[in-house]
Amino acid sequence: MKIIRPVIRGAGHYLPARCVENSEFATTLDTSDEWIVSRSGIERRHIAADGEFTSHLATHAARAALADAGVAADEIDAVIVATSTPDYTFPAVATQVQAQLGITTGFAFDIQAVCAGFIFALANASGLILAQQAKRILVIGAETFSRIMDPTDRSTAVLFGDGAGAIVLEAQEGSGANTDRGVLACDLNSDGRYLDLLYVDGGVSRTGTAGCLRMQGREVFRHAVEKLATTAQAALAKADLTAADVDWVVPHQANLRIIRGTAQKLGLPMERVIVTVQDHGNTSAASIPLALSVAHAQGRFKRGDLILTEAIGGGLSWGAVALRW
Numbered sequence: 001m002k003i004i005r006p007v008i009r010g011a012g013h014y015l016p017a018r019c020v021e022n023s024e025f026a027t028t029l030d031t032s033d034e035w036i037v038s039r040s041g042i043e044r045r046h047i048a049a050d051g052e053f054t055s056h057l058a059t060h061a062a063r064a065a066l067a068d069a070g071v072a073a074d075e076i077d078a079v080i081v082a083t084s085t086p087d088y089t090f091p092a093v094a095t096q097v098q099a100q101l102g103i104t105t106g107f108a109f110d111i112q113a114v115c116a117g118f119i120f121a122l123a124n125a126s127g128l129i130l131a132q133q134a135k136r137i138l139v140i141g142a143e144t145f146s147r148i149m150d151p152t153d154r155s156t157a158v159l160f161g162d163g164a165g166a167i168v169l170e171a172q173e174g175s176g177a178n179t180d181r182g183v184l185a186c187d188l189n190s191d192g193r194y195l196d197l198l199y200v201d202g203g204v205s206r207t208g209t210a211g212c213l214r215m216q217g218r219e220v221f222r223h224a225v226e227k228l229a230t231t232a233q234a235a236l237a238k239a240d241l242t243a244a245d246v247d248w249v250v251p252h253q254a255n256l257r258i259i260r261g262t263a264q265k266l267g268l269p270m271e272r273v274i275v276t277v278q279d280h281g282n283t284s285a286a287s288i289p290l291a292l293s294v295a296h297a298q299g300r301f302k303r304g305d306l307i308l309t310e311a312i313g314g315g316l317s318w319g320a321v322a323l324r325w
Protein backbone atom coordinates (compact mmCIF):
# COMPACT_ATOMS: atom_id res chain seq x y z
CA MET A 1 0.00 0.00 0.00
CA LYS A 2 1.33 3.45 -0.91
CA ILE A 3 1.30 6.05 1.87
CA ILE A 4 2.66 9.60 2.33
CA ARG A 5 5.99 10.00 4.16
CA PRO A 6 7.43 13.37 5.23
CA VAL A 7 11.03 13.15 3.94
CA ILE A 8 13.94 15.52 4.61
CA ARG A 9 14.95 16.75 1.16
CA GLY A 10 17.63 19.23 2.26
CA ALA A 11 19.23 20.90 5.28
CA GLY A 12 21.11 24.12 5.97
CA HIS A 13 22.35 26.21 8.86
CA TYR A 14 23.68 29.60 9.83
CA LEU A 15 25.91 30.79 12.65
CA PRO A 16 26.51 34.47 13.44
CA ALA A 17 30.06 35.66 12.59
CA ARG A 18 31.13 36.46 16.16
CA CYS A 19 32.54 33.42 17.95
CA VAL A 20 33.15 33.70 21.69
CA GLU A 21 35.66 31.32 23.32
CA ASN A 22 35.22 30.19 26.94
CA SER A 23 38.25 32.23 28.00
CA GLU A 24 36.35 35.45 27.23
CA PHE A 25 33.88 34.73 30.08
CA ALA A 26 36.71 34.37 32.58
CA THR A 27 37.45 38.09 32.15
CA THR A 28 34.02 39.12 33.55
CA LEU A 29 32.81 36.13 35.59
CA ASP A 30 34.22 33.84 38.30
CA THR A 31 34.58 30.94 35.86
CA SER A 32 37.20 29.16 33.76
CA ASP A 33 37.59 27.31 30.47
CA GLU A 34 38.35 24.20 32.54
CA TRP A 35 35.03 24.40 34.46
CA ILE A 36 32.93 25.04 31.35
CA VAL A 37 34.55 22.25 29.30
CA SER A 38 34.52 19.67 32.08
CA ARG A 39 30.91 20.34 33.17
CA SER A 40 29.29 20.95 29.77
CA GLY A 41 31.68 20.09 26.91
CA ILE A 42 31.19 23.61 25.51
CA GLU A 43 34.30 25.34 24.12
CA ARG A 44 32.83 28.22 22.11
CA ARG A 45 29.52 29.65 20.91
CA HIS A 46 28.38 32.18 18.31
CA ILE A 47 26.66 35.42 19.28
CA ALA A 48 24.39 37.48 17.00
CA ALA A 49 25.51 41.00 16.11
CA ASP A 50 23.56 44.12 17.12
CA GLY A 51 20.73 44.43 14.63
CA GLU A 52 20.90 40.73 13.75
CA PHE A 53 17.63 39.10 14.80
CA THR A 54 16.22 35.57 15.02
CA SER A 55 14.37 36.02 11.70
CA HIS A 56 17.68 36.91 9.99
CA LEU A 57 19.39 33.78 11.34
CA ALA A 58 16.36 31.70 10.34
CA THR A 59 16.25 33.14 6.82
CA HIS A 60 19.98 32.45 6.22
CA ALA A 61 19.49 28.83 7.35
CA ALA A 62 16.33 28.51 5.23
CA ARG A 63 18.15 29.75 2.10
CA ALA A 64 20.91 27.18 2.72
CA ALA A 65 18.34 24.40 3.15
CA LEU A 66 16.50 25.41 -0.03
CA ALA A 67 19.80 25.42 -1.97
CA ASP A 68 20.72 22.00 -0.56
CA ALA A 69 17.28 20.63 -1.49
CA GLY A 70 17.29 22.22 -4.95
CA VAL A 71 13.90 23.73 -4.16
CA ALA A 72 12.81 27.31 -4.99
CA ALA A 73 11.23 29.49 -2.28
CA ASP A 74 7.93 29.64 -4.22
CA GLU A 75 7.70 25.83 -4.07
CA ILE A 76 7.34 26.01 -0.26
CA ASP A 77 3.81 26.04 1.09
CA ALA A 78 4.44 26.41 4.81
CA VAL A 79 7.13 27.85 7.10
CA ILE A 80 7.36 26.71 10.72
CA VAL A 81 9.90 28.28 13.07
CA ALA A 82 10.67 26.79 16.47
CA THR A 83 11.89 29.62 18.70
CA SER A 84 11.62 31.09 22.19
CA THR A 85 13.42 34.29 21.18
CA PRO A 86 11.21 35.93 18.51
CA ASP A 87 11.96 39.32 16.91
CA TYR A 88 8.58 40.61 18.07
CA THR A 89 6.01 39.39 20.60
CA PHE A 90 3.90 39.04 17.44
CA PRO A 91 3.74 38.35 14.54
CA ALA A 92 5.47 34.99 14.28
CA VAL A 93 9.11 34.89 13.19
CA ALA A 94 7.95 32.42 10.50
CA THR A 95 5.98 35.19 8.77
CA GLN A 96 9.11 37.39 8.72
CA VAL A 97 11.10 34.51 7.20
CA GLN A 98 8.33 34.00 4.66
CA ALA A 99 8.53 37.70 3.69
CA GLN A 100 12.35 37.72 3.60
CA LEU A 101 12.25 34.72 1.24
CA GLY A 102 9.67 36.45 -0.98
CA ILE A 103 6.99 33.79 -0.33
CA THR A 104 3.48 35.26 -0.60
CA THR A 105 1.37 32.12 -0.50
CA GLY A 106 0.82 29.32 2.01
CA PHE A 107 1.02 29.77 5.77
CA ALA A 108 3.61 30.40 8.47
CA PHE A 109 3.65 30.11 12.25
CA ASP A 110 5.97 29.64 15.24
CA ILE A 111 6.17 26.83 17.76
CA GLN A 112 7.44 27.43 21.29
CA ALA A 113 8.65 24.37 23.15
CA VAL A 114 12.03 25.87 24.13
CA CYS A 115 14.91 23.38 23.62
CA ALA A 116 12.46 20.70 22.44
CA GLY A 117 11.04 23.17 19.90
CA PHE A 118 12.51 21.59 16.78
CA ILE A 119 11.20 18.14 17.75
CA PHE A 120 7.72 19.62 18.27
CA ALA A 121 7.98 21.57 14.98
CA LEU A 122 9.10 18.49 13.05
CA ALA A 123 6.26 16.40 14.53
CA ASN A 124 3.71 19.11 13.68
CA ALA A 125 5.10 19.59 10.16
CA SER A 126 4.91 15.82 9.63
CA GLY A 127 1.30 15.84 10.83
CA LEU A 128 0.40 18.65 8.40
CA ILE A 129 1.99 16.76 5.52
CA LEU A 130 0.16 13.54 6.46
CA ALA A 131 -3.10 15.54 6.69
CA GLN A 132 -2.33 16.88 3.18
CA GLN A 133 -2.33 20.50 4.36
CA ALA A 134 1.09 21.07 2.80
CA LYS A 135 3.47 19.28 0.45
CA ARG A 136 6.72 21.07 1.23
CA ILE A 137 7.47 22.72 4.57
CA LEU A 138 10.48 24.69 5.74
CA VAL A 139 11.01 23.58 9.34
CA ILE A 140 13.43 25.87 11.13
CA GLY A 141 14.93 26.15 14.60
CA ALA A 142 16.33 29.64 15.25
CA GLU A 143 17.37 31.38 18.44
CA THR A 144 19.15 34.42 19.85
CA PHE A 145 19.43 33.13 23.41
CA SER A 146 22.26 35.61 24.07
CA ARG A 147 19.45 38.23 24.34
CA ILE A 148 17.85 36.52 27.37
CA MET A 149 21.05 35.85 29.31
CA ASP A 150 21.79 37.48 32.65
CA PRO A 151 25.46 38.35 32.00
CA THR A 152 26.16 38.28 35.76
CA ASP A 153 24.86 34.69 36.21
CA ARG A 154 27.80 32.35 35.60
CA SER A 155 25.60 29.28 35.91
CA THR A 156 23.77 30.12 32.65
CA ALA A 157 25.66 32.85 30.73
CA VAL A 158 28.45 30.48 29.65
CA LEU A 159 26.14 27.78 28.32
CA PHE A 160 24.01 29.29 25.56
CA GLY A 161 24.62 30.54 22.03
CA ASP A 162 22.84 31.83 18.92
CA GLY A 163 22.23 30.10 15.59
CA ALA A 164 19.73 28.55 13.21
CA GLY A 165 19.19 25.31 11.32
CA ALA A 166 16.56 24.44 8.73
CA ILE A 167 15.25 21.51 6.74
CA VAL A 168 12.95 21.16 3.75
CA LEU A 169 10.39 18.48 4.64
CA GLU A 170 8.59 17.08 1.61
CA ALA A 171 5.68 14.69 1.01
CA GLN A 172 6.97 11.60 -0.78
CA GLU A 173 5.46 8.19 -1.40
CA GLY A 174 6.33 5.34 0.94
CA SER A 175 5.30 1.72 1.28
CA GLY A 176 4.22 1.95 4.93
CA ALA A 177 7.14 -0.22 6.09
CA ASN A 178 9.72 1.10 8.56
CA THR A 179 12.31 0.82 5.79
CA ASP A 180 10.71 3.89 4.13
CA ARG A 181 12.61 7.14 4.02
CA GLY A 182 11.18 10.02 6.07
CA VAL A 183 9.63 10.55 9.49
CA LEU A 184 8.60 7.15 10.88
CA ALA A 185 7.44 8.05 14.41
CA CYS A 186 7.29 10.90 16.92
CA ASP A 187 6.91 10.99 20.70
CA LEU A 188 6.03 14.29 22.44
CA ASN A 189 5.72 15.03 26.17
CA SER A 190 5.29 17.99 28.53
CA ASP A 191 4.91 18.40 32.28
CA GLY A 192 4.17 21.96 33.40
CA ARG A 193 4.78 21.18 37.07
CA TYR A 194 8.49 21.74 36.39
CA LEU A 195 8.25 25.44 35.46
CA ASP A 196 10.69 26.48 38.20
CA LEU A 197 13.53 24.32 36.84
CA LEU A 198 13.96 26.31 33.63
CA TYR A 199 12.14 29.50 32.71
CA VAL A 200 12.54 33.14 31.71
CA ASP A 201 11.64 35.55 34.54
CA GLY A 202 9.76 37.98 32.30
CA GLY A 203 6.95 37.92 29.78
CA VAL A 204 4.35 40.05 28.06
CA SER A 205 1.43 39.20 30.32
CA ARG A 206 3.30 38.89 33.61
CA THR A 207 5.94 41.61 33.65
CA GLY A 208 5.80 43.41 30.31
CA THR A 209 9.51 42.64 29.88
CA ALA A 210 11.53 40.01 28.02
CA GLY A 211 13.25 38.75 31.19
CA CYS A 212 16.31 36.56 31.73
CA LEU A 213 16.75 32.79 31.66
CA ARG A 214 16.82 31.06 35.07
CA MET A 215 17.83 27.43 35.43
CA GLN A 216 18.32 24.89 38.19
CA GLY A 217 20.90 23.08 36.06
CA ARG A 218 21.51 20.12 38.33
CA GLU A 219 17.76 19.36 38.54
CA VAL A 220 17.26 19.69 34.76
CA PHE A 221 20.24 17.38 34.30
CA ARG A 222 18.62 14.82 36.62
CA HIS A 223 15.44 14.74 34.50
CA ALA A 224 17.24 14.92 31.15
CA VAL A 225 18.99 11.56 30.80
CA GLU A 226 16.02 9.59 32.12
CA LYS A 227 13.35 11.37 30.05
CA LEU A 228 15.45 11.50 26.86
CA ALA A 229 16.17 7.78 26.93
CA THR A 230 12.50 6.99 27.63
CA THR A 231 11.14 9.21 24.83
CA ALA A 232 13.78 7.94 22.37
CA GLN A 233 12.77 4.34 23.11
CA ALA A 234 9.07 5.26 22.79
CA ALA A 235 9.58 6.83 19.34
CA LEU A 236 11.55 3.79 18.16
CA ALA A 237 8.93 1.38 19.53
CA LYS A 238 6.14 3.24 17.67
CA ALA A 239 8.03 2.47 14.44
CA ASP A 240 8.66 -1.13 15.52
CA LEU A 241 12.39 -0.41 15.81
CA THR A 242 14.97 -0.68 18.60
CA ALA A 243 18.18 1.17 19.47
CA ALA A 244 20.10 -1.56 17.62
CA ASP A 245 18.55 -0.29 14.35
CA VAL A 246 19.80 3.29 14.88
CA ASP A 247 22.60 4.52 12.60
CA TRP A 248 22.84 8.05 14.06
CA VAL A 249 21.62 9.88 17.13
CA VAL A 250 21.22 13.64 16.66
CA PRO A 251 20.58 14.80 20.24
CA HIS A 252 19.80 18.26 21.59
CA GLN A 253 23.18 19.84 22.23
CA ALA A 254 22.99 21.14 25.82
CA ASN A 255 25.67 19.21 27.65
CA LEU A 256 28.14 16.54 26.54
CA ARG A 257 27.57 14.64 29.78
CA ILE A 258 23.81 14.43 29.07
CA ILE A 259 24.52 13.35 25.47
CA ARG A 260 26.91 10.62 26.69
CA GLY A 261 24.61 9.50 29.51
CA THR A 262 21.62 9.17 27.16
CA ALA A 263 23.63 7.26 24.54
CA GLN A 264 24.85 4.91 27.26
CA LYS A 265 21.30 4.34 28.55
CA LEU A 266 20.21 3.52 24.98
CA GLY A 267 23.21 1.20 24.60
CA LEU A 268 24.59 3.21 21.66
CA PRO A 269 28.31 3.97 21.17
CA MET A 270 29.40 7.63 20.90
CA GLU A 271 30.68 6.89 17.35
CA ARG A 272 27.03 6.94 16.29
CA VAL A 273 26.21 10.25 18.03
CA ILE A 274 26.50 13.66 16.33
CA VAL A 275 28.14 16.13 18.74
CA THR A 276 28.40 19.87 17.99
CA VAL A 277 27.93 21.28 21.51
CA GLN A 278 31.66 22.10 21.73
CA ASP A 279 31.33 24.61 18.87
CA HIS A 280 27.78 25.94 19.28
CA GLY A 281 26.95 25.83 22.99
CA ASN A 282 23.28 25.30 23.74
CA THR A 283 21.28 26.99 20.96
CA SER A 284 17.93 25.70 22.25
CA ALA A 285 15.51 24.95 19.37
CA ALA A 286 18.28 25.55 16.82
CA SER A 287 20.58 22.87 18.20
CA ILE A 288 19.16 19.78 16.46
CA PRO A 289 18.74 21.23 12.95
CA LEU A 290 22.19 22.82 13.32
CA ALA A 291 23.75 19.48 14.26
CA LEU A 292 21.79 17.71 11.52
CA SER A 293 22.94 20.19 8.88
CA VAL A 294 26.58 20.19 10.01
CA ALA A 295 26.70 16.37 9.93
CA HIS A 296 24.95 16.33 6.53
CA ALA A 297 27.46 18.86 5.15
CA GLN A 298 30.25 16.57 6.38
CA GLY A 299 28.66 13.75 4.35
CA ARG A 300 28.09 11.56 7.40
CA PHE A 301 24.54 10.41 6.58
CA LYS A 302 23.83 7.80 3.89
CA ARG A 303 20.45 7.59 2.17
CA GLY A 304 18.29 5.22 4.24
CA ASP A 305 20.23 5.70 7.52
CA LEU A 306 17.99 5.59 10.60
CA ILE A 307 18.32 8.83 12.56
CA LEU A 308 17.03 9.29 16.10
CA THR A 309 16.67 12.86 17.39
CA GLU A 310 15.75 13.77 20.96
CA ALA A 311 15.50 16.92 23.08
CA ILE A 312 14.36 18.27 26.44
CA GLY A 313 13.90 21.83 27.66
CA GLY A 314 11.80 24.33 29.57
CA GLY A 315 8.29 23.25 30.44
CA LEU A 316 9.54 20.69 30.95
CA SER A 317 8.90 19.58 27.37
CA TRP A 318 10.65 16.69 25.71
CA GLY A 319 10.36 14.35 22.77
CA ALA A 320 11.98 12.31 20.03
CA VAL A 321 11.60 11.63 16.32
CA ALA A 322 12.75 8.53 14.44
CA LEU A 323 13.33 9.14 10.74
CA ARG A 324 15.14 7.63 7.81
CA TRP A 325 17.49 9.94 5.85
Ligand code: UT7
Binding pocket: 030, 031, 032, 035, 036, 039, 040, 115, 154, 155, 156, 158, 216, 217, 218, 219, 220, 221, 224, 254, 255, 258, 282, 284, 312, 313, 314
Ligand atom coordinates in the same frame (compact mmCIF):
# COMPACT_ATOMS: atom_id res chain seq x y z
O1 UT7 B 1 18.73 22.85 27.02
C1 UT7 B 1 17.76 22.87 28.01
C2 UT7 B 1 18.07 21.91 29.07
N1 UT7 B 1 19.19 22.32 29.84
C3 UT7 B 1 20.09 21.44 30.17
O2 UT7 B 1 20.01 20.32 29.75
C4 UT7 B 1 21.14 21.82 31.16
C5 UT7 B 1 21.22 20.77 32.21
N2 UT7 B 1 22.21 21.01 33.22
C6 UT7 B 1 23.54 21.05 32.98
O3 UT7 B 1 23.97 20.99 31.83
C7 UT7 B 1 24.48 21.13 34.15
O4 UT7 B 1 23.72 20.95 35.33
C8 UT7 B 1 25.26 22.47 34.23
C9 UT7 B 1 26.33 22.52 33.15
C10 UT7 B 1 24.30 23.63 34.10
C11 UT7 B 1 25.97 22.58 35.59
O5 UT7 B 1 26.79 21.43 35.81
P1 UT7 B 1 26.72 20.68 37.23
O6 UT7 B 1 27.78 19.67 37.22
O7 UT7 B 1 25.30 20.22 37.39
O8 UT7 B 1 27.11 21.82 38.24
P2 UT7 B 1 26.25 22.42 39.45
O9 UT7 B 1 25.13 23.24 38.93
O10 UT7 B 1 25.95 21.32 40.40
O11 UT7 B 1 27.33 23.39 40.08
C12 UT7 B 1 28.53 22.91 40.66
C13 UT7 B 1 29.32 24.07 41.19
C14 UT7 B 1 28.51 25.01 42.06
O12 UT7 B 1 29.30 25.42 43.13
P3 UT7 B 1 29.14 24.74 44.57
O13 UT7 B 1 27.70 24.97 44.97
O14 UT7 B 1 29.46 23.28 44.38
O15 UT7 B 1 30.15 25.47 45.41
C15 UT7 B 1 28.25 26.19 41.17
O16 UT7 B 1 28.09 27.41 41.87
O17 UT7 B 1 29.81 24.87 40.11
C16 UT7 B 1 29.49 26.24 40.34
N3 UT7 B 1 29.33 26.90 39.05
C17 UT7 B 1 30.36 27.39 38.34
N4 UT7 B 1 31.68 27.43 38.58
C18 UT7 B 1 32.48 27.98 37.63
C19 UT7 B 1 28.17 27.10 38.35
N5 UT7 B 1 28.45 27.72 37.18
C20 UT7 B 1 29.80 27.91 37.15
C21 UT7 B 1 30.68 28.48 36.22
N6 UT7 B 1 32.01 28.50 36.49
N7 UT7 B 1 30.24 28.99 35.03
